[in-house]
Amino acid sequence: xxxxxxxxxxxxxxxxxxxxxxxxxxxxxxxxxxxxxxxxxxxxxxxxxxxxxxxxxxxxxxxxxxxxxxxxxxxxxxxxxxxxxxxxxxxxxxxxxxxxxxxxxxxxxxxxxxxxxxxxxxxxxxxxxxxxxxxxxxxxxxxxxxxxxxxxxxxxxxxxxxxxxxxxxxxxxxxxxxxxxxxxxxxxxxxxxxxxxxxxxxxxxxxxxxxxxxxxxxxxxxxxxxxxxx
Ligand code: NAD
Ligand code: APR
Numbered sequence: 001x002x003x004x005x006x007x008x009x010x011x012x013x014x015x016x017x018x019x020x021x022x023x024x025x026x027x028x029x030x031x032x033x034x035x036x037x038x039x040x041x042x043x044x045x046x047x048x049x050x051x052x053x054x055x056x057x058x059x060x061x062x063x064x065x066x067x068x069x070x071x072x073x074x075x076x077x078x079x080x081x082x083x084x085x086x087x088x089x090x091x092x093x094x095x096x097x098x099x100x101x102x103x104x105x106x107x108x109x110x111x112x113x114x115x116x117x118x119x120x121x122x123x124x125x126x127x128x129x130x131x132x133x134x135x136x137x138x139x140x141x142x143x144x145x146x147x148x149x150x151x152x153x154x155x156x157x158x159x160x161x162x163x164x165x166x167x168x169x170x171x172x173x174x175x176x177x178x179x180x181x182x183x184x185x186x187x188x189x190x191x192x193x194x195x196x197x198x199x200x201x202x203x204x205x206x207x208x209x210x211x212x213x214x215x216x217x218x219x220x221x222x223x224x225x226x227x228x229x230x
Pocket of ligand 2: 008009010011012014015020021022023026088089106171172173174175176177197198199200201202214215216217
């Protein structure tokens with residue numbers, strides 16, 4: 001079991017140029033969640049939903065990981081299985097920085113899943129131009145992201161790790177969305193020390209044993225140095 005669990009949110013990718021959801025200028029300012037990020041929206045108007053995620057997909061492809069992603073990759077290289085990196089982000093910036101074992105609890109923008117057989121496949125370009133499902137031939141693929149009202153991935157593994165870990169760290173998340181917002185409570189109830197690294201106070205700041213405010217590109221490398229240095 002990992003001794004350290006790290007949870008990341010949109011804030012860690014903000015300085016790479018990926019907009020967050022709830023900050024000023026965030027994604028949910030220009031879009032209604034109900035129109036683009038629910039199963040009902042996809043059923044009603046799949047083209048609009050696909051266009052929304054194809055735009056996200058292109059935006060992510062055009063940016064690069066930042067020093068916060070790099071520091072976490074370095075941490076994994078040193079700690080191996082003692083670290084579990086859980087992300088709410090659907091971008092692949094952790095992987096591009098060198099992290100290997102990343103649990104994408106809200107799915108991955110670079111993948112699609114088949115509405116007929118459930119297969120999950122890599123889709124390099126726009127979903128709108130994707131070929132049919134390679135397994136069953138179904139034409140309609142959906143973005144492999146977890147929408148509101150759906151169950152996130154990896155929850156059993158994450159829960160077991162939260163119960164067992166000695167330290168839980170949340171980076172760049174507003175704590176507005178469950179179940180990720182409750183991870184700090186589980187970890188601390190089972191005895192872990194808890195640390196928040198975020199630009200501003202979040203909805204869950206009071207639940208952490210320590211909270212540091214600042215930019216992820218500054219705070220994360222500093223904290224990783226502390227962990228590895230002593
Ligand atoms: P909800 O009804 O929106 O979601 C219920 C479940 O959906 C949760 O268990 C969650 O894990 C899951 N889920 C599915 N897809 C998700 C995704 N893409 N991102 C995050 N979670 C996803 O949940 P709720 O309890 O009504 O709302 C949780 C929080 O989400 C609220 O505190 C609210 O601030 C926020 N929220 C914000 C907006 C918005 O920004 N416009 C819209 C809906 C919810
Ligand atoms: N460094 C550190 N933190 C930052 C930075 C930065 N440079 N920029 C922004 N932040 C912080 C903000 O202060 C905010 O608290 O990151 C947080 C981003 O919060 P949200 O936009 O709500 O993103 P997140 O918590 O990841 O959203 C959770 O909601 O809509 C769903 O599925 C979506 O995974 C997402 C989930």
